[in-house]
Amino acid sequence: MAPQDRLTATFARAGTASPVTSPLLRVEGLSVSYGPHEVVSDVGFELGRGESLALIGESGSGKSTIARSVLRLLPGGGHATGRVEFDGREVLGLSERRFRPLRGRAIGFVPQDPGNSLNPVRTIGAQAQEAAALVEESGKAARKALIFETLAQVGLDNPQRVYDSYPHQLSGGMLQRVLIGLAVLPRPALLVADEPTSALDVTVQKRILDLLSRLQHDLDISLLLITHDLAIAAERADRLVVLKDGVVQEAGRTSAVFSSPASAYAKKLHADVPALNPDRYARLRDPGFCRPDAGVAPKIEVSAVTKTFAVDGKALTAVDNVSFAVPAGTTHALVGESGSGKTTTIRLLLGLEEPDGGDISVAGERLTGRSHGSLRAVRRHLQLVYQNPFTSLDPTWKVEQLVREPLDRFRVGTVRERAERVREALADVGLGEHLLSRRPGALSGGQRQRVAIARSLVLKPDVIVLDEPTSALDVTVQADIVEVLLSLQASLGLTYVFVSHDLALVRQLAHTVSVMHRGRIVEHGTVTDIFDNPRQPYTVSLLDSIPSGVAGAARVPHRQARPIVNEEKIA
Missing domain, CATH: 1.20.1580.10 (ABC transporter ATPase  like domain)
Structure with missing residues (x-):
């Protein structure tokens, strides 16, 4: 049964015919409170059939609360008032028993974190059977065939292997594809995607967003996208609703809101997106930086470092002949996808792992081959900022x-x-x-x-290693942290090693960059050289994955690009 037919049948059983011309989703005067505290105030918007709408804003702006109100999944103590119409019928006031047939069948949901959304002790197949049970298919064989068809549809090339795997055996990108597959398997009319790519590498992020755009087009699904990234929203949505502290700041067609934001908050969001403002911090970053002088010893020197681990009885080379140097008072970035060797490299730099070969020096002191006690003295001048402060x-x-x-x-x-x-x-x-x-x-x-x-x-300290220090933060908070880091570097002469998969942020922050792929450095140079004249196909693929922020650029059917790294590899 087609999704529209199934949706119409659902409402017909409830005794109400769905209007043909009305928006699929209409929200009017929606307010949400937790006790006396109102977190969403008088929000309204419309989403047409087959269209996409993005709710954007920083953490605490009310985006996810609005989405969960539509899904009727507010946590205990949450109370929503106003009106939510789905396919012409008010659903906010429905009892849970009457709304439950819509959730999953007519309204699909893609949560933010697949690691917390999938049961770790059950196979993907067992969890997919629950989604298949929502479809009017009889027989276990028919449902399994539908599951395999859907897994293939979301770009998983070996559905049988995915079906038999546990979540920990799949990569983050594969898990996110599984979640999308489970959400679209019943062919819903509306798909709610809550920050579906915030925890993913930039290349995997692009593939997931391309997948959502393709499914939206192929299956004629309406998409409600929740994101804090204005560049992503501009590429992927027909309309935008900008939120701050639970209040709509402005709303309208993407091209209008993006090109000429009217509210001060939307203008700030636009200014805080790294991809849209690559030279925002040039005044802080560039003074004092020059190309390294061959006669001056670098602050950090990594020379032909190699590290191999034993995994399931096999040797895995995590870092393969890596070399780079960082002048004092500058920022050097290590970029690449997950599994490229970035984290292992900085663990070697910090003395948390011992390399199999090569040398590492900080301020002229050799780190390799030293005792734990002597390394402790060096670490006083070599500090680390982790990815997740919580x-x-x-x-x-x-x-x-x-x-x-x-x-x-x-x-x-x-x-x-x-x-x-x-x-x-x-x-x-x-x-x-x-x-x-x-x-x-x-x-x-x-x-x-x-x-x-x-x-x-x-x-x-003289040197600070920054391991994805802003990946868990909104772009507005990220912008504040970057300004703090660059101001401190300018005033204290600090040297940074910055690890990130976000090349747009690297362009704002770093002076030099090494691109890592499968444990090796495939390209190295100044940020300007690498970004303006990339020589390696892998670097080009990373740069192409940066959201352009061009309104409507990605809201067309996409031909699935062949990934550089095979996501089908079981971890």
Whole structure:
């Protein structure tokens, strides 16, 4: 049965015929409260059949709350008022028993994190059978055939292997394709996608977004896309709704909102997207940078480093003959997809792993072959900022303890001097003393990452390694963190090694870059050289994956591009 027929039949059973010309989804005066606190206020928009609409805004703007209101999946204590019409019928006031037949069948949902959305102890096939049970197919064989057809439709070339696998045996990109497949398997009329690519590499992100655009076109599905990235929204959506603090700032056709934003908040979102403003921080980044002088020793030197691990009895070369040098006071970026060797390289640089071959030097001191005790002295001047501050900061400690801990461990200064240095480090990252007594759970994502940076700064190191330090942050918060990092570099002469898969951000932040692929550096040079004149096909593929921000550029049927890295590889 076609999706439109199934949807009409669902409403016909309820005794209501669906109008042909009305929007598929209409939201009017939607407000959502948790107790006395209103988090969404008087929101309204329409989504036509076969069209796409993006809800954009930073964390806390109400995007996901609106989506969950449409899906009737608000957590306990949430109360929604207003009107939500789906295919001409008001559904917000329906009982759960009467709404349940729509959820999954007529309204599909693609959540943000596949790692938390799929049951880790059940195979993909077992979980796919639950989605197939929503389809009017009789017999186990027919349902399994439909599952295989859908897995192939979302670009998984070996449906049998995926069907038999557990979630941990598949890559992040494959898991996200599985989630999309499960959502579209019943052929819903509306697909709600909540930040479906925020945790993915830029190349995998493009493939997933291309897939959604293709499925929307091929299956005539309406798409409600939730994202904080204005460039992605501009490429993928027909209409935009810009939200801040639960209130609509502006709404309209994508071309109009994107090219001429009227509200101050939409203008700020536009300015904060790295892909749209590559030279935003040139004033902070460029002074003092020049091409390395052959006669001056670099601050960091990695020479022909190799690292091999044993995986299932086989040798896996994670880092293969990697070499690069970083001049003092500059930022060097390591970029590439997941599995390219970036994280292993920085673990070798930090002395957390010992290379099988090659040499690593920091400020002229050789790190390889040293004892743990002698490495400890070097690490005082070589600090790390992790990707996720919520997991890297002890949730039971207060900010003062977290930032002071490195001083305590290295026994730097008196108690009074340590307290003063903690306050100085917080001031350097733009945080006030009123946060000293708070714990990480009481801070925003941006504040937590600033605390993590302050913790790395408190020992006054020469080198800071930044491992995807903004990947878990909204673009607005990310912009603030980048400005902090570059301001500190300009004032303190810090040297950064920046690990990222976001090439648009790398262009804003870094001076030099090494492109890694399967453990090897395939291209190296200044950011300008690499971005303006890439020589390797892999680098070109990474650059092509950066959202262009051109309104409507990606809202056409896409021919599925052959991936550079085979996502079918079981981890």
